[in-house]
C-alpha cells in the first residue's frame with residue numbers, strides 16, 4: 328500500500344527543527360504533504376531563507392518518512408523536500424516602531440575601531456540577501472562612515488522624495504549612509520544631541536520599504552549611537568565583532584555589557600582576523616586564534632564563526648566590489664556563508680522564543 332498524507336504528517340511530528348527544539352508540525356512549518364504513487368513531496372516553510380539547518384532538516388525528514396513507511400508496511404520511492412521561507416516577526420511586536428515594515432533590526436558593534444565591524448556588516452547584509460532575504464544596511468557609523476567606499480557608492484546620486492531619503496540599491500541590498508550626505512573631506516564632529524538626531528534621521532527617514540533584516544553598522548565603542556538606536560528601534564539583537572587579542576576581547580566584553588545594560592540580546596560574536604594564510608598556504612596565528620571564541624564561550628554567547636585575514640576581502644572592500652567575496656574564492660565564500668547562516672539561525676531562535684527587546688529608556 329502507498330503512504331498517505333496522514334502518514335507523512337505523523338512522520339513530520341517526529342522531526343525537530345534543531346535550532347528551535349520543536350517539531351515541524353507544531354512550529355507550523357509544514358505547508359504541503361503530497362503523495363504521487365510511491366513518490367512523496369513535502370513542502371517546508373523555514374523561518375529564514377539562510378537557515379543553517381536546511382541539510383539536516385532534509386535528511387531528518389527523509390529518514391522519518393522511511394521509518395514511517397516501514398512501520399506501516401508501505402513502499403516509498405523518491406522523497407522531495409521543497410523549502411520556502413518566511414522570516415517570522417518577533418513574537419511580541421512594538422506597534423509604534425518607527426519602522427513597522429522592518430522585521431528584524433540587528434546592530435553590529437565592536438569594542439574598538441579597526442577590527443572589521445563594517446566589513447562584517449557588509450558581508451552579513453549581502454550574505455543574507457544572497458539567500459533571498461530582503462535586506463537593508465544602515466551605516467550608523469556617523470563619525471567614520473565606510474559604506475560609500477565599501478559598497479562603491481561614489482558615482483551614485485542621492486535622492487529624496489517627499490522628505491524621505493531613497494536608499495541606494497546595490498549588490499542586492501538597500502543601503503543608506505551619511506557619507507553620501509556630507510562633504511567627504513569634512514570632519515564629522517557631533518555633540519551628543521546632534522549625534523542622536525543625525526542617526527535618528529538616517530534610520531527613520533529612509534524609505535526602507537519591506538525588509539526581513541536591517542543590519543546597522545554602529546560606531547565602535549559604547550557611545551551615544553548604540554544608546555539612541557536601542558531607544559529608537561525595537562532590536563532583535565546585536566552582533567559583536569572582535570579580533571582575537573586580549574586587548575580586543577577586553578573592549579568587546581565592554582560592548583557586550585553595554586548591550587546587556589540596554590536590554591539588547593547579544594546574538595553572537597564573530598572572530599575577525601582570526602589568522603592569516605600565507606602565499607605558502609600555511610596558516611599563521613598572528614593574534615592568538617580562538618581568543619574571541621573563548622571569550623564568547625566564557626560569556627555564554629553564541630559563537631557565529633571566524634574569518635581569517637584575507638587579502639581578497641580587503642581588496643574587495645577597498646574597491647567597493649563586495650560580491651567578489653563570493654566569486655573566485657570558495658573558502659572565503661564558505662566562511663562568510665557560515666557566519667551569515669549562523670546569525671540567521673540565532674535571529675530565528677530569538678524571535679521564536681518570545682524574548683523580544685523593547686526600548687525601555689526614554690529619549691531625552
Ligand code: ADP
Nearest residue numbers: 440441442443444445446600635636637641644
Ligand atoms: P571597523 O569597522 O571595525 O573600523 P573595517 O571593517 O573598516 O573596521 O576594517 C578595517 C580595515 O581592515 C579595512 O581596510 C578592511 O578592508 C580590513 N579588513 C577587515 N577585516 C579583514 C579581514 N578579515 N581580512 C583582511 N582585511 C580585513
